Amino acid sequence: xxxxxxxxxxxxxxxxxxxxxxxxxxxxxxxxxxxxxxxxxxxxxxxxxxxxxxxxxxxxxxxxxxxxxxxxxxxxxxxxxxxxxxxxxxxxxxxxxxxxxxxxxxxxxxxxxxxxxxxxxxxxxxxxxxxxxxxxxxxxxxxxxxxxxxxxxxxxxxxxxxxxxxxxxxxxxxxxxxxxxxxxxxxxxxxxxxxxxxxxxxxxxxxxxxxxxxxx
Numbered sequence: 001x002x003x004x005x006x007x008x009x010x011x012x013x014x015x016x017x018x019x020x021x022x023x024x025x026x027x028x029x030x031x032x033x034x035x036x037x038x039x040x041x042x043x044x045x046x047x048x049x050x051x052x053x054x055x056x057x058x059x060x061x062x063x064x065x066x067x068x069x070x071x072x073x074x075x076x077x078x079x080x081x082x083x084x085x086x087x088x089x090x091x092x093x094x095x096x097x098x099x100x101x102x103x104x105x106x107x108x109x110x111x112x113x114x115x116x117x118x119x120x121x122x123x124x125x126x127x128x129x130x131x132x133x134x135x136x137x138x139x140x141x142x143x144x145x146x147x148x149x150x151x152x153x154x155x156x157x158x159x160x161x162x163x164x165x166x167x168x169x170x171x172x173x174x175x176x177x178x179x180x181x182x183x184x185x186x187x188x189x190x191x192x193x194x195x196x197x198x199x200x201x202x203x204x205x206x207x208x209x210x211x212x213x214x215x216x
Contacts, residue, residue, distance in 0.1 A: 023095040035159040035210045039177040044152035049115040052145045071141020076116045078130040087129050091121035103190040157212040163204045170211050189214035
């Protein structure tokens with residue numbers, strides 16, 4: 001999975017936003033962060049993300065993956081609160097942290113990428129500051145996190161509630177749904193799972209995950 005450039009500005013993001021009304025990606029982009037049991041075909045353009053990549057099993061039991069997931073979340077939180085820690089990001093406004101998005105290569109199942117959406121006003125300089133801030137506090141998992149743009153393009157998604165062992169039924173439901181429309185799974189791209197529940201707090205059988213497959 002190759003990282004792209006840093007273009008793709010969103011037209012929905014304001015230049016500034018009142019602190020009493022924190023910008024929420026999940027509310028502004030409901031079609032991307034909400035899904036039902038009935039699959040839906042959508043097109044997702046390029047947006048800005050923090051991202052990190054690795055290999056191995058995507059699982060609670062994989063220490064490297066869990067460290068990367070925790071690290072990118074910590075770095076995202078550091079960026080969001082930069083003003084309170086003495087760093088000014090031009091054009092900044094208050095926003096709610098979005099959920100992590102875990103991508104897996106369909107051609108190389110043990111190659112993964114974690115995306116976390118960020119506002120467009122953050123620059124590489126801001127990320128460098130946040131990375132150094134985290135390093136000074138010995139925060140693990142933040143090394144190698146990059147600023148990137150990514151487009152999911154045409155895909156189909158559905159909501160899954162339950163354990164990882166029951167996800168296969170959701171994936172099968174997506175493939176069955178697209179067949180009558182003449183679409184097929186694009187194996188040259190990556191699948192995506194958006195973690196809407198906190199794995200540290202939510203029982204495994206109640207985990208809510210948006211499952212997204214690339215189609216062509």
